[in-house]
Amino acid sequence: MFIDEVVIEVIAGSGGDGCTSFRREKYIPNGGPNGGNGGRGSNIVFKVDKGLRTLLDLKYKKLLKGKKGINGMGSNRNGKNAEDIIIKVPEGTTVTDLDTGLIIADLTHENDEVIVAKGGRGGRGNAAFATHSNTAPNFSENGEPGEARKIKVELKLLADVGFVGMPSVGKSTLISKISASKPKIADYHFTTLVPNLGVVKTKDNRVFVAADLPGLIEGASLGQGLGIKFLKHIERTRVIVHILDMAAVEGRNPVDDYNKIRNELNSFSPKLMNKPEIIVANKCDIESFKDNLEKFKKEVNKDVFEISALNNEKIDELLIKIADVLDTEEKKDIYEEEQFESHVLYKFKEEKPFEITKEGDTFVIRGEKVEKLLRMTKFTDEGARRFANKLRRFGIDDELVKMGIKDGDPIRILDFEFEYRE
Ligand SMILES: Nc1nc2c(ncn2[C@@H]2O[C@H](COP(=O)(O)OP(=O)(O)OP(=O)(O)O)[C@@H](O)[C@H]2O)c(=O)[nH]1
Ligand SMILES: [Mg+2]
Known part of the structure; x- marks a missing residue:
């Protein structure tokens, strides 16, 4: 069967979680932190296979999902990266992000390949957070969530x-x-x-x-x-x-x-x-x-x-x-440079790292950066403190005060609720 267009969701693997652990050795009562980092999650990669002539293999897959990286371990052992998921596509395949309408890649050569969704980085273990002022951090990060996007995959045959x-x-x-x-x-x-x-x-x-x-x-x-x-x-x-x-x-x-x-x-x-x-x-x-x-x-x-x-x-x-x-007749690209996402700067993403709305009594915070931070936080005492510090640094506290927040008011990020403390 000849299939030349499919829409599909891709979710790369999240990073492995960092580990919180301390050295335990004879004669050394308070060993230092030695929790290792998590490994990277799988990237989702599209790669040209010259023998293919159709997108049939993708037709019945609604979702391509990457694997999570391996968690970090004690004794400073880092988790392994998850293997990339490699999807073979025919020569002449164009991949477009459906949300932005921008082209991720136009794969027209043998062996062309592109990461369509990036695996999350591994969370850092507590060893990575040791500083002069905090020599024994009692927290570590969860792995970063893998990139998720909805893409259109189109075959435009390569013929002279x-x-x-x-x-x-x-x-x-x-x-x-x-x-x-x-x-x-x-x-x-x-x-x-x-x-x-x-x-x-x-x-x-x-x-x-x-x-x-x-x-x-x-x-x-x-x-x-x-x-x-x-x-x-x-x-x-x-x-x-x-x-x-x-x-x-x-x-x-x-x-x-x-x-x-x-x-x-x-x-x-x-x-x-x-x-x-x-x-x-x-x-x-x-x-x-x-x-x-x-x-x-x-x-x-x-x-x-x-x-x-x-x-x-x-x-x-x-x-x-x-x-x-x-x-x-020269071979020409069929798309203009401006149609590719690599030529567009995602400035706007940086300008507005969060958005706060009031739903009933609850202050709801949205934004990629904040949501990612939440998902990477392990809510131990120290982890929670670090989370609160970061929110302050993003400028979220100031904004909440401006909006009239009072002690004890509920705040929500994704499905996580907590109370505001001055
Ligand atoms: N006499 C004659 N008949 C031809 C010639 N070329 C094709 N035909 C006939 O025309 C008819 C249609 O030929 P196809 O090659 O199937 O035409 P097509 O353009 O591919 O048609 P579609 O696939 O329907 O678009 C067939 O019966 C062929 O045998 C020719 O040079 N001379
Ligand atoms: Mg014909």
Whole structure:
């Protein structure tokens, strides 16, 4: 099954917890702290596998979850990092964060890989907190929660050339003659339901990848026929081969067909109009071909390549022509730099580390930083004191006072409630 779009939730593993522990040795009554750090949680990694052609493996997974890092232990032993979760995806996979709409990565090369959700760092053990003023800290951190995000995973096929045209013009016949691809061929519309890729070799030994796409009809860009679902696979191609049934076997009008398809490509994405186009007049073995071709040349006034896919006529020459045009066309990225999250600074996140609202009598504090701090705190006496200090340093106390908080008023962060103490 060909699947080219899935939405999925990814949650990386949290870090292992830090450990609170003290040395116990003969003759040393009060040994120092020796609790080790937790290990990092698993990253969720997407990696290109050249053999894959579909996102089918992801289709039935609603959630990808990482493992927690190993907890720190006494005697200064650190916990191990959890192993990364590696998900194989086909070449041409774009991963987008659904909340920000920004692209996390466009994986177009063999071995490309990207961390789509970062594992949490391990919590620090109490040994890590020892200072001159506190030589025996009696607290440690929990592991940091793993990054969680909702992502869209999209496959836009990686092909050098795209075969486009109305149904039954001979796109699949052509790819079957020039590559090992063996698609279904028949005289009814929409025989091809998903794109077929084929590796093509010219007589002078140049190699390119061609995509035979499902037939387009008027309104395709609005979802008519198989429509918009497959137009995106033309985006990465460098050359468009526009195939026409110049014999007009079904009473078609090739001039009309040509204009309609160009319109659809343009309404889907005007960028497609900038790609070089080779117009192929197919079915030159049929009588009616000649008249139609003459009419077409008069009205459209562009170069046309005449072939018979069925009889293998002029196919070698066509492939040379395609390879020549490909040689002049650079590979370009299909996205602009600004569309990637790596080019956008998350300044706003730092500017507003928390938000306080009043729900009934309760002061509710929200914000990534505060929530993370809460989840990483072990509420021992010292742990709680440290937590309170940090809230003060974030400026939360000041804000609460401004909002009129009084001694004993309830405060909530996530599902943790406590009382305000001046
Ligand atoms: N006479 C003749 N018939 C052809 C030629 N090329 C294709 N055909 C016939 O046209 C019909 C449609 O061919 P396909 O290759 O399935 O067409 P398609 O463009 O892939 O069609 P869809 O997948 O439905 O979009 C089949 O019956 C083919 O045998 C040709 O050069 N000459
Ligand atoms: Mg076909």
